[in-house]
Amino acid sequence: MADHGLRERKKQATRLLISNVATGLFIERGFEEVTVAEIAEAAGVSKMTVFNYFPRKEDLFLDRHADRLEELTTVIRTRPAGVSACEALRRHQHGLLSSGHPLSGAIAGGPGFWWVLTSSPALTARWYEQEREIAAAFAEVLTEETGEAFRSRMVAGLLTTAITTIFAHAMGRIVAGDEAEVVRREQAAVIDEAFDLVERGVGDFPG
Amino acid sequence: MADHGLRERKKQATRLLISNVATGLFIERGFEEVTVAEIAEAAGVSKMTVFNYFPRKEDLFLDRHADRLEELTTVIRTRPAGVSACEALRRHQHGLLSSGHPLSGAIAGGPGFWWVLTSSPALTARWYEQEREIAAAFAEVLTEETGEAFRSRMVAGLLTTAITTIFAHAMGRIVAGDEAEVVRREQAAVIDEAFDLVERGVGDFPG
DNA sequence: GCGAAACTTTTACCGAGTCAAACTTTGAGC
DNA sequence: GCTCAAAGTTTGACTCGGTAAAAGTTTCGC
Numbered sequence: 001m002a003d004h005g006l007r008e009r010k011k012q013a014t015r016l017l018i019s020n021v022a023t024g025l026f027i028e029r030g031f032e033e034v035t036v037a038e039i040a041e042a043a044g045v046s047k048m049t050v051f052n053y054f055p056r057k058e059d060l061f062l063d064r065h066a067d068r069l070e071e072l073t074t075v076i077r078t079r080p081a082g083v084s085a086c087e088a089l090r091r092h093q094h095g096l097l098s099s100g101h102p103l104s105g106a107i108a109g110g111p112g113f114w115w116v117l118t119s120s121p122a123l124t125a126r127w128y129e130q131e132r133e134i135a136a137a138f139a140e141v142l143t144e145e146t147g148e149a150f151r152s153r154m155v156a157g158l159l160t161t162a163i164t165t166i167f168a169h170a171m172g173r174i175v176a177g178d179e180a181e182v183v184r185r186e187q188a189a190v191i192d193e194a195f196d197l198v199e200r201g202v203g204d205f206p207g
Numbered sequence: 208m209a210d211h212g213l214r215e216r217k218k219q220a221t222r223l224l225i226s227n228v229a230t231g232l233f234i235e236r237g238f239e240e241v242t243v244a245e246i247a248e249a250a251g252v253s254k255m256t257v258f259n260y261f262p263r264k265e266d267l268f269l270d271r272h273a274d275r276l277e278e279l280t281t282v283i284r285t286r287p288a289g290v291s292a293c294e295a296l297r298r299h300q301h302g303l304l305s306s307g308h309p310l311s312g313a314i315a316g317g318p319g320f321w322w323v324l325t326s327s328p329a330l331t332a333r334w335y336e337q338e339r340e341i342a343a344a345f346a347e348v349l350t351e352e353t354g355e356a357f358r359s360r361m362v363a364g365l366l367t368t369a370i371t372t373i374f375a376h377a378m379g380r381i382v383a384g385d386e387a388e389v390v391r392r393e394q395a396a397v398i399d400e401a402f403d404l405v406e407r408g409v410g411d412f413p414g
Numbered sequence: 415g416c417g418a419a420a421c422t423t424t425t426a427c428c429g430a431g432t433c434a435a436a437c438t439t440t441g442a443g444c
Numbered sequence: 445g446c447t448c449a450a451a452g453t454t455t456g457a458c459t460c461g462g463t464a465a466a467a468g469t470t471t472c473g474c
Contacts, residue, residue: 007420007471014421035460046423048463057461084411125336132335146413150376154401155409157368165364169357194361201408202362204291206353214440214451221452242429253454258431 015053018043022060027112031061031120058126061116065130072163073137085142089159090195093166097187114171128164135160162194222260225250229257229267234319238268238327265333268323272337279370280344292349296366297402300373304394311377311394321378335371342367369401 021043025034036057040047054060072089079088102113117123138156143149169190173183228250232241243264247254261267279296286295303311309320324330345363350356376397380390 005472010471011421036462037460047461048424049422051462052422055462082414084409085413086409086411125332128335128339129332142413150372150397150400151404151412153376154369154372154404155412157372158365158404158409161364161368162361165357165361169360190357193357197358197361197365197408199408199410201404201406202291202293202365203406204293205358205362206292206349207289212441217440218452243431244429254430255432255455256453259452262431264430 014045014049018045018050018053019060019063026061026116031116031123056126058123061123062126062130065133069130069134069137072134073141076138076141084199085138085155086159086195086199089163090191093163093191093195094188097184097191100184111174114175118171118175131160131164134163158198162198166191166194221252221256225252225257225260226267226270233268233323238323238330263333265330268330269333269337272340276337276341276344279341280348283345283348291406292345292362293366293402293406296370297398300370300398300402301395304391304398307391311374318381321382325378325382338367338371341370365405369405373398373401 018039022034022039025039025042036050037047039060040050043050050060054063059065072092075088075092076085079085117127135156138159139149139153142152142156146152166187170183170187174180225246229241229246232246232249243257244254246267247257250257257267261270266272279299282295282299283292286292300311324334342363345366346356346360349359349363353359373394377390377394381387
């Protein structure tokens with residue numbers, strides 16, 4: 001069985017169809033202005049089926065979360081010996097940026113995406129909930145490695161804060177209308193500033 | 208007019224009544240198991256009135272947020288000269304702990320409260336949303352003071368992470384059934400560990 | 415091809431939250 | 445005190461997200 005049956009292919013196709021239809025409608029009209037029933041109809045499927053694939057309406061839009069979570073924990077778990085989690089993530093962020101990956105927060109492609117995200121409280125809430133899941137996953141990895149539960153949790157939180165803030169900063173600029181290319185050019189320094197703060201501490205800022 | 212009219216007193220009384228009735232029911236049976244209609248009836252008021260005072264159901268339980276936000280920003284804003292925001296908050300947390308304040312996360316009074324909070328996803332989500340509001344408020348204060356927007360935002364995020372993690376740690380132990388007195392005794396070290404990480408950095412943890 | 419398992423649809427339902435219109439209470443001025 | 449306007453409350457109807465159960469429909473193993 002597995003991933004080659006007709007069944008499985010159809011499922012993936014349906015899932016993708018629903019997700020695409022939904023995303024299209026959201027970008028066109030905004031998250032709150034589109035109902036699940038509408039999405040279902042537009043995708044030629046029943047409302048119940050939509051919820052079969054996506055437990056919450058928000059997940060229709062934020063469906064890359066699982067991949068992102070997996071990717072980020074892998075970065076920490078499989079980092080080279082002698083490299084700290086902080087350093088590994090710093091490099092990863094630089095990598096995302098220079099490859100123009102959407103999650104670096106500085107892509108040309110779609111202010112539409114960021115607009116949808118920022119203009120819906122429910123969606124932003126879910127976004128930040130996903131950030132917390134990332135922090136929890138980090139904490140688990142670090143605790144496994146070191147056995148120090150509280151310290152791991154703290155470090156996980158701080159690292160996640162860096163990632164989130166870096167992202168939010170870029171997103172904010174894009175939404176505010178800044179030129180994507182400019183944002184992108186300046187983003188490397190932002191990444192370093194954030195990770196420097198986590199790695200070396202805030203000191204006595206602001207004096 | 209102002210805060211001495213009968214009108215205003217009645218409003219405050221109604222608000223308090225609704226909040227108390229709601230909290231009581233939540234602690235008794237859990238957040239999801241109580242409907243707003245039920246709360247309204249128990250408080251002898253209409254459902255609409257409940258929503259008049261508390262825009263979301265979650266706010267019925269987490270109604271101390273405004274005070275907490277105010278208190279925390281004041282701590283930063285009015286800290287003595289030569290004391291960093293980080294240090295001021297560290298001291299504040301120690302103060303909360305030694306005065307047995309609920310928000311220190313280590314009180315004897317009510318595992319009920321923490322149980323309600325942790326057992327409802329909607330409630331925890333709202334809780335963390337409030338943490339983000341705190342981070343945003345911190346960022347605003349720090350930006351006003353220093354003019355460095357991104358750095359302020361990062362530091363605000365890191366400080367908030369410390370507060371949140373300290374709190375979550377204590378709450379987790381209480382909910383898990385640890386003796387409140389023990390948690391309380393060990394909490395001072397937790398506070399210092401958290402703020403040390405923020406102030407001096409995570410370094411190369413975990414090697 | 416047959417039967418079981420998986421997927422979808424239908425239908426009915428619940429609870430949060432909104433809206434508008436009617437109704438009641440309070441406060442101010444005379 | 446009485447009256448009028450404003451503030452607050454209630455009612456009832458409605459929308460939408462989400463769940464549950466049962467009845468189809470499609471795919472798969474044999």
